[in-house]
Amino acid sequence: MNDIPVLYCVYCGFKGEREKYYWKCPACGSPLEFEYEGYWNPSGIGLSRYSTCLPIPPSKFLGEGNTPLVEVEYKGVKVKFKLEYLNPSGSFKDRGTLLALELASRLGYRRVVEDTSGNTGISIAMYSRVYGLKATIVMPRYAPRGKKVLVKALGANVIETPSRGDAAIKVLGLLGEDVYYVAHTWSPLYIEGAKTIAYESHEQGFNGNIVIAPVGSGGLFLGLYRGFKELRAWGLVKEVPRFIAVEGVSVTPLYSKLYGEVKVKGDSSLADGIMVPSPPRLNELVNAVKETKGLVVLVDNNDIVKAMKELYEYGFIVEPTSATPYACLKKLIEGGIVKKDDEVLIPLTGSGLKTIDIIEKYVSSN
């Protein structure tokens, strides 16, 4: 087993003790990073394939990673969908959770807690079982019923709160010396996990110029960005693609930071997976968009339902949040920003099988 690299703060220079976990910088309150240098030497299956690129190589395998990359041509644009909803708990979160709970286990924790809108909760419940950790998941009441049922079926305690924000507050009251707070919106391990999507897409033949991904806390977006930056640093790709972020029109921290207040009112409540008003890594998100000459695009429930219906026509059984980047792509093609011969990577983040009630209401009625 490798050593665990120390955590450090990019903002204030804080450096953590060895073998100690901090969910955020104890000095300045910023998100932390692991101090390590990865290198490219893929071998084996799952996320272990990229062990040399990861700060915490996983010791378990539940079937995560190696998701299919499926190509669809849409209005002359080559769209490569990465089917992240085929991860074992039904979302891309499994990649980060595997690493996060590997760390919890190695550090000897017995209990984990987390606040989440749903998918992360299922994922944490699942890996907690396997790592022998007792999990408590704090979720907003409005989370789809299927997601709550699964968290419980996987043996975790569920605490419900009125909103996602209340969940984030509630969880702080549960912390303690022996409790590992996964804090996926803060944790560098969710970014490290998500970057393997970029690695896999590269190995599966994606060689395009645009990535479109939904932004809630931004772990997926930043993970993809980090992955492609590393691939470029290692000489495996020539350029980092243009990074286009999608937010729901009702919760727009990144959009507002870059472009100012949103003038049009709208409802994007169907995208429950990206309703994160204050992403801890907002500065990094701004940077990723700027560095790649990217964009932030807003979508509403109408856009989402339309996109979701089309995704089902392609045979992609996804949840509403997953439809946001495709809704975005349609706008960008209409607006002439994405053009013929562009090649676009779109991760499809979460399974529609978990949101049957919503699918019934918006898609089956066709």
Place this chain on the structure above:
Amino acid sequence: MNDIPVLYCVYCGFKGEREKYYWKCPACGSPLEFEYEGYWNPSGIGLSRYSTCLPIPPSKFLGEGNTPLVEVEYKGVKVKFKLEYLNPSGSFKDRGTLLALELASRLGYRRVVEDTSGNTGISIAMYSRVYGLKATIVMPRYAPRGKKVLVKALGANVIETPSRGDAAIKVLGLLGEDVYYVAHTWSPLYIEGAKTIAYESHEQGFNGNIVIAPVGSGGLFLGLYRGFKELRAWGLVKEVPRFIAVEGVSVTPLYSKLYGEVKVKGDSSLADGIMVPSPPRLNELVNAVKETKGLVVLVDNNDIVKAMKELYEYGFIVEPTSATPYACLKKLIEGGIVKKDDEVLIPLTGSGLKTIDIIEKYVSSN
């Protein structure tokens, strides 16, 4: 595009016309086979990887196949779970459906019909969309709600009947010259699709002596059997593993054929995926069990719930039917039939995400 091999009847010698589809032998009513000779030359992704081994190589890819093989040690036995529920529509049926609808499409059909307890319906609805075919699915009313919702969301018509048997009768009234009857319980293509599970397991390192699989119509069981027989014929494995079939105690055609009437009454209604009273390929199932010195084991709802709870502890989010082979394994270990150092392959067939109501009732209540 390769030619389509002709269909022939093993039982009466009937040989079909070129480019013509028969869902069963028009002369004697038996299931048919394709006349072709495959060879081992794996290359590429999905089922196309095995194009040289298949009578109808697929031209589309929706992310099916290449499912994870996850190892668990249980009482000294090495158990390799093949996570077939991570296929795109949430079950192993996708492998067969891909081939079946590739054929329908190549033969110029525009409409498909099928009777099914659920999973096959979702799979057919999904691939129909992609192949541009209009699907009608006949399902028993008791099929889990989530399965019905998905079939509709994927654009198929749903007709409900009181029982699985009624569905099989109802569908015959829908047939006609321009209608492709998938007939998955008869079709050799579901066996051809399922055999790729054996190929993949072999490539992923399974080298064991026992396969345990649920038997409804038997496509999965016969597919695995065919796959390992071919691997042996091609010199890739030394022996075909011992094949152990699992049936629910309330519907036992294979058990009864081999061992006589079931004396103990019991309920296995939770295993809705294997409630097939008269599998068309019963003789072949008998043969596969006998040839490999296998067994048929019966399980009931209690066994299934217990096994399902344990599978969730391993992190496998499966539906009740998928728990039957693991319930069987537990019995075989208790009975001393499966021993330390045996290596067992168990396909986990269908996703629990489609059966949330059942999961809530039987697993979440823990």
